[in-house]
Amino acid sequence: MIRIAIVDDHAMVRAGLRQFFSDQPDFAVVAEAASGREAVDIVRNAEVDVIVLDISMPEQSGVDALAAIKARAPDLPVLILSGFAESHYATTLLRLGASGYLNKDCDPEEIVKAIRTVCRGRKYITAAVAEQLADTLGEGGDRPLHETLSERELQVFLRLAKGETIGHMAESMSLSVKTVSTYRTRVMEKMKLASNSDLTYYALKAGLIQ
Known part of the structure; x- marks a missing residue:
């Protein structure tokens, strides 16, 4: 069974x-x-x-x-x-x-x-x-940018895209604010984006959030 x-x-x-x-x-x-x-x-x-x-x-x-x-x-x-x-x-x-x-x-x-x-x-x-x-x-360079993120980076990316604050993320993910901020910086660098609104726009356009 x-x-x-x-x-x-x-x-x-x-x-x-x-x-x-x-x-x-x-x-x-x-x-x-x-x-x-x-x-x-x-x-x-x-x-x-x-x-x-x-x-x-x-x-x-x-x-x-x-x-x-x-x-x-x-x-x-x-x-x-x-x-x-x-x-x-x-x-x-x-x-x-x-x-x-x-x-x-x-x-x-x-x-x-x-x-x-x-x-x-x-x-x-x-x-x-x-x-x-x-x-x-076959075409490693053509991968969507969000697929280059690690597990934690993807979690932070999606939470940021939905408008969650770093403080709330730190509490709910049992991480320090400094650690979450570090993940945010990595996400921004890998995604080649400058702001949280850019993250949200990317996520909406890619169909990753509704």
Whole structure:
């Protein structure tokens, strides 16, 4: 039996996935969460074989949650199921430890296939993502600038783009203000941007925030 945790801030999405998974004889939904913080609690308190994780959520984003989950359970498969197109996040999140990435518009049967694949210890990569990865390998200089960021830098970048202050980031990420400021400086240098408003504009244009 594959024990699944569903993490999505929309109750209807969770209910739909739970209903669909109930038709699979080897699937059991054992936990649900509506935020990134609750997802981390699941890892602490529940025995699960795979987490199906959304990216855009309140309190703690899927990117932050992925980092926290992998820090506590590095071998636990995390399948990203997002409303964002694969071209926006897939290669970055795979690099940061996700086991697979699917857009919510995909065929439901593909989710089933992806869960079984990642639970066997393999990555689930769609044809579109495979093409992206091939392009990245072949044309290193053409990678989007946000894909050059480290895990922490990406977290800081997305939080800054959403208007979060350095002080609030430091508190929520358990870092010093000085450390967060250092990450911000690195992000600005790597992204070749001058201000937080530039970061927000980039993120909106690239479809990384809504």
